Amino acid sequence: MNKIKQVGVFLHNEKIGRMALTPDELCAFEYEPQFLSSGFSISPFFLPLKNEVFIAKRHPFRGGFGVFDDNLPDGWGNVVLDRYLRSKGIDPYRLSLLQRLALVGSTGRGALEFRPDWSEGVPGEIVDFDLLAQEAEKVLSTEYSGDLLETFYRFSGSSGGARPKVFVRIEDKEWLVKFKTTHDPDDMGKTEYKYSLLAKRCGIKMPETRLFEGRYFATERFDRTEQGKIHTVSAAGLLHADYREPSLDYEGLLKLCHILTKNMAEVYALFRQMVFNVFIKNRDDHAKNFSFQHINGEWKLSPAYDLLPSRGFNGFHTTTINGSGDPSKGDILKVAEKTNLNAKKAEAILGEVEDIVGSKRV
Numbered sequence: 161m162n163k164i165k166q167v168g169v170f171l172h173n174e175k176i177g178r179m180a181l182t183p184d185e186l187c188a189f190e191y192e193p194q195f196l197s198s199g200f201s202i203s204p205f206f207l208p209l210k211n212e213v214f215i216a217k218r219h220p221f222r223g224g225f226g227v228f229d230d231n232l233p234d235g236w237g238n239v240v241l242d243r244y245l246r247s248k249g250i251d252p253y254r255l256s257l258l259q260r261l262a263l264v265g266s267t268g269r270g271a272l273e274f275r276p277d278w279s280e281g282v283p284g285e286i287v288d289f290d291l292l293a294q295e296a297e298k299v300l301s302t303e304y305s306g307d308l309l310e311t312f313y314r315f316s317g318s319s320g321g322a323r324p325k326v327f328v329r330i331e332d333k334e335w336l337v338k339f340k341t342t343h344d345p346d347d348m349g350k351t352e353y354k355y356s357l358l359a360k361r362c363g364i365k366m367p368e369t370r371l372f373e374g375r376y377f378a379t380e381r382f383d384r385t386e387q388g389k390i391h392t393v394s395a396a397g398l399l400h401a402d403y404r405e406p407s408l409d410y411e412g413l414l415k416l417c418h419i420l421t422k423n424m425a426e427v428y429a430l431f432r433q434m435v436f437n438v439f440i441k442n443r444d445d446h447a448k449n450f451s452f453q454h455i456n457g458e459w460k461l462s463p464a465y466d467l468l469p470s471r472g473f474n475g476f477h478t479t480t481i482n483g484s485g486d487p488s489k490g491d492i493l494k495v496a497e498k499t500n501l502n503a504k505k506a507e508a509i510l511g512e513v514e515d516i517v518g519s520k521r522v
Contacts, residue, residue, distance in 0.1 A: 161250055164258040169228075170273040172388060176202070179228075179258070186223040187216040187257060200454065202272070202391065203227035204420065205398060219402075224257050226397030230448075231268030232260055237319040239299060244313040267327075270383050270392035270453075280314045287315065287328055289376050293339040296324035301342050320448065321466070323348075327381070334381040337372060349377040355440060355468040362436050362513045365429060367463045382463045383453070391454040392462060396447035403448035406473050409480045410434045413450060414499040420452055420459040431501060432509050433464050438487055439517040443472025445479045 169177040169189075176195040180188050190213045191199070201209040206216075206225055214225070221229040233241050241263070242252040255263075265279030292315075295308045315326035324339040340348040349371060356369040356379070368380040383392040394403070395416060401407040410431075417430045430450070437445050444466070451462035472478050476485025482494040489510065496506035 161255070161259060164256065164262060164276065167258045167261050168275045170275060171199075171202070171271055171391065179261075181223075181256060181258060182215060184223075185256070186218065187225055187228070189214045189216075189225060200457070202454075203393060203398060206400060217400075220400060220404075222257070226400045227393050228261060228272070230270065230392075230394050230397040231264050231272060231274070233264075233316070234320040235322045236324050237316050240309070240312045240316045243299070243303075244309055247309060271389035272391065287311075287326065289337065289339075289373055292326060293324075293376070296339045297342055300324065333368075334384045335370070335378045336381055337376050337378040339376065347375075349375045352377040352468045358440070358517065359436060359464060359467045362432065362516050364433055364436055364467070365461075365463045366467075367465070379465060382465075392451050393453075394448045395450040395452070398452065399447065401447040403446040406446075406476075406478050406480065406485070408447050409483060409495075411482070411495050411498050413479060414495065414501075417452075417461060418499070421461065423458075423460075426461045427499065428501065428505065428509070429461055431496060431499075431506065432513065433467075434481065434495070435492060435510050435513045436467065436517070437477070438481065438492060439514055440467070441469045442467055443475070443477045443485075444470035445472065445477055447479065 166178055166180045168175050169179060174195070175192050176199055177189055177191045182188055189207060191207075191209065191211070193211075196209060196211055199209065201207055203225060207214055207227065216223055216225045224232075245252045245255075261274040262276045262278045264274055265277030266273040267279040268274070292308070292311070296312070299309075299312065312326070315328065319325050319327070319336070323341055323344070326337050328335055328337060338349065338352070340346070345351070353369060353371045356366055356377075360366050366379075367382045370378045372378050383390045395401065395408065395413060396403040398420070399408070399416065414427055414430055414434075417427045418424070421427070436442070449466045452459050453462045473485070477487065481487035482491035482498075484491050492510055493503070493506060496503065
């Protein structure tokens with residue numbers, strides 16, 4: 161695989177910056193001059209819109225910046241990528257950050273694209289989900305390198321998370337379709353679909369969700385629209401928070417939302433999502449499971465995703481609530497108080513979500 165000395169960063173076909181690696185393998189990034197006068201900070205806390213060369217720290221993103229790390233695969237995506245590269249005689253551990261971003265190219269999360277672009281693109285054809293589900297379990301449980309490995313590579317893109325998934329285009333929409341892991345129950349897809357409907361019933365903004373072929377949970381990609389791609393960054397990427405371990409409290413997350421969006425309606429929406437996570441026992445609420453989008457010159461909270469009961473970090477919430485991984489209602493309301501939310505409104509949201517989740521009215 162060719163060496164790369166520099167990668168161009170593009171947004172809506174405009175070159176906005178470039179990056180290289182220091183001798184210590186740290187990412188160095190600078191904005192293009194024209195973007196400095198007409199653009200916006202793609203990562204306000206770590207890459208402000210300044211005429212400056214920014215150097216990343218070693219941790220938590222192995223020498224990279226969070227906004228770019230969001231585009232790299234992790235979990236399932238890494239398993240597929242590494243195995244595919246080995247099948248081609250390439251040692252994945254010898255790849256530089258620049259080479260990995262080139263492999264993402266134009267297929268990454270959000271709107272950022274990287275050139276040179278070595279990506280395969282998101283296929284448009286409808287796939288055999290049953291066959292992919294069967295083969296995905298083999299990938300997870302064996303050293304599978306069969307005929308469908310390239311298909312998984314092309315369809316999985318820069319996906320993250322532990323569960324197998326593919327990106328497909330159906331009915332002129334782009335969907336993320338999930339399969340179960342070897343340890344999941346057979347009705348895992350139906351369960352996540354039901355909780356997506358329950359979340360909507362609780363007033364949480366969700367992308368469109370479907371159950372393909374009666375068993376495969378799918379969610380429409382909210383970083384893709386008919387008008388184009390939307391710049392999307394996770395809380396982990398914005399704050400350089402390590403999503404693999406507890407690194408946030410909802411108090412800080414809500415304050416981030418307020419600072420970034422300058423809109424209390426967005427803060428209340430995130431508070432509602434926190435309450436929902438507590439009552440359904442979704443404890444895998446790590447820093448990459450919350451995102452923000454830059455739309456029409458403003459930052460907004462993204463639609464919610466990955467909402468279903470889960471064990472989290474050692475059985476506790478990965479993002480703590482008032483410092484607790486096993487919070488009480490008092491902890492929830494204390495977070496509201498610390499973030500200057502109206503007490504009556506916070507109590508009303510708590511009561512509403514508790515009633516709906518308790519009755520399971522989907």
